[in-house]
Amino acid sequence: MKAPPGPRGHWLLGSLPERRHDALGFYERIHREYGDVVGFRLGTVPVVMLCHPDHVKHVLIDHADRYGKGGMPARLRPVLGNGLLTSEGEFWLRQRRLMQPAFHRESLARLAGLIGRCVEVHLARTNEGEVDIAEEMLDLTLAVASKALFGADLGEMAADVGPALEVALAESNRRLLALFDVPLAIPTPANLRLRRAIGALDRVVFEIIEQRRTGRSSGTDLLTLLIEARDEKTGAAMDDRQLRDEVMTLFLAGHETTASALAWLCHLLAWHPDEQEWMRAGGEARCQMALQEAMRLYPPAWGIPRSARVDDEIGGYAVRKGTLVFVSTWVVHRHPAFWPEPEKFDPDRFAEKPPRHAYIPFGAGQRTCIGGSFAMMESLIAISALLKRFRIHAVPGRAPQPLPLVVLRAKDGIRVRLTRS
Numbered sequence: 001m002k003a004p005p006g007p008r009g010h011w012l013l014g015s016l017p018e019r020r021h022d023a024l025g026f027y028e029r030i031h032r033e034y035g036d037v038v039g040f041r042l043g044t045v046p047v048v049m050l051c052h053p054d055h056v057k058h059v060l061i062d063h064a065d066r067y068g069k070g071g072m073p074a075r076l077r078p079v080l081g082n083g084l085l086t087s088e089g090e091f092w093l094r095q096r097r098l099m100q101p102a103f104h105r106e107s108l109a110r111l112a113g114l115i116g117r118c119v120e121v122h123l124a125r126t127n128e129g130e131v132d133i134a135e136e137m138l139d140l141t142l143a144v145a146s147k148a149l150f151g152a153d154l155g156e157m158a159a160d161v162g163p164a165l166e167v168a169l170a171e172s173n174r175r176l177l178a179l180f181d182v183p184l185a186i187p188t189p190a191n192l193r194l195r196r197a198i199g200a201l202d203r204v205v206f207e208i209i210e211q212r213r214t215g216r217s218s219g220t221d222l223l224t225l226l227i228e229a230r231d232e233k234t235g236a237a238m239d240d241r242q243l244r245d246e247v248m249t250l251f252l253a254g255h256e257t258t259a260s261a262l263a264w265l266c267h268l269l270a271w272h273p274d275e276q277e278w279m280r281a282g283g284e285a286r287c288q289m290a291l292q293e294a295m296r297l298y299p300p301a302w303g304i305p306r307s308a309r310v311d312d313e314i315g316g317y318a319v320r321k322g323t324l325v326f327v328s329t330w331v332v333h334r335h336p337a338f339w340p341e342p343e344k345f346d347p348d349r350f351a352e353k354p355p356r357h358a359y360i361p362f363g364a365g366q367r368t369c370i371g372g373s374f375a376m377m378e379s380l381i382a383i384s385a386l387l388k389r390f391r392i393h394a395v396p397g398r399a400p401q402p403l404p405l406v407v408l409r410a411k412d413g414i415r416v417r418l419t420r421s
């Protein structure tokens with residue numbers, strides 16, 4: 001069986017230089033030149049990029065057992081411990097079953113009021129004028145995540161949580177993207193900063209868990225739901241350490257991704273004022289279509305990496321054990337066979353169901369995002385409230401440049417102008 005076609009790249013570095021220069025442009029180009037299955041090297045690591053919905057289904061759904069999470073869990077474990085994002089196998093499955101009910105629509109509906117109030121408080125402090133909406137949305141989703149996860153009773157501890165979470169997030173990003181993994185035990189300045197932040201977060205999380213367990217406080221937040229969760233078969237609950245790992249995971253997985261979705265939506269709306277009117281008139285259904293379309297063009301999780309556990313065949317090509325298999329959400333969402341005029345912002349596409357496995361902002365299969373409904377609910381509450389208060393205008397000049405870090409960011413932020421509506 002033949003190897004997938006692709007760029008040869010540099011003899012030693014492979015395609016690293018090209019990818020570093022403009023990763024998203026590189027993926028789009030090699031898809032155009034070589035097709036739906038493309039092989040290349042990043043340094044010594046063999047990579048196969050997948051862009052076709054059938055291959056998304058192959059790797060994430062039909063043969064998910066052949067593909068693991070590779071080196072990612074080890075890099076994030078110092079921060080996240082053994083939470084849903086970093087665990088695998090039996091342990092992951094048990095935790096996923098245990099936590100799933102907390103993320104069902106009915107459970108989440110109980111959080112809607114809390115989120116709505118949090119958004120209102122935040123927007124009441126937002127002024128007219130030019131803003132970096134990417135920063136604004138990070139602040140907003142930080143406030144929402146802290147409230148929704150830990151509840152309203154952070155009290156004096158609140159001041160410690162925000163900054164510590166920001167450090168944990170920034171350092172996790174750095175660890176994931178770094179070429180080498182420096183063990184947390186080595187006292188580099190970055191590691192010391194991270195250790196302090198983790199210490200502060202641990203204190204807060206363990207204190208709140210203790211308060212709930214001893215009945216000194218109660219809440220409708222996710223932490224409460226997780227404390228109350230029981231294994232269907234054994235009746236077992238999570239211990240404090242596991243609760244801490246899961247809460248930290250939910251925070252890190254949910255905060256920056258949701259902020260990114262909202263920020264790119266605001267960018268698109270700034271350039272499409274008519275759409276803002278339709279959303280004001282069309283209510284939640286229209287807002288949902290615009291949000292879905294924004295996540296098609298700017299998927300916060302712009303790619304889904306896996307590592308081949310065994311030799312496999314995809315689309316007639318050999319994929320060797322150990323290959324980094326990269327589902328390119330960015331390219332799948334622009335595949336011309338499934339998305340006519342792919343670069344056009346057109347929320348009406350989502351009047352119908354999208355083509356199967358061609359729309360994967362939350363992944364697919366067993367490891368699909370557990371927080372998808374939460375993210376949709378939060379984003380819809382936030383964008384509706386924002387459009388009620390403000391009109392979003394474009395700031396002429398350079399368009400924001402997508403920057404694919406762990407989550408899709410914009411290189412120099414996303415500047416828009418807000419006026420009261």
Ligand code: HEM
Nearest residue numbers: 084085253254257258261300301362363367369370371375
């Ligand atoms: C727009 C916002 C979001 C996007 C685009 C997003 C995207 C994703 C994607 C693509 C995956 C699958 C990763 C893979 O298969 O390797 C994932 C997993 C995950 N997400 Fe999200 N996510 C979002 C919001 C959230 C929120 C709000 C939470 C928590 C409240 C969350 C928690 C998680 C967790 C725990 C996992 C791991 C699930 C598992 O492996 O069982 N996400 N997310």
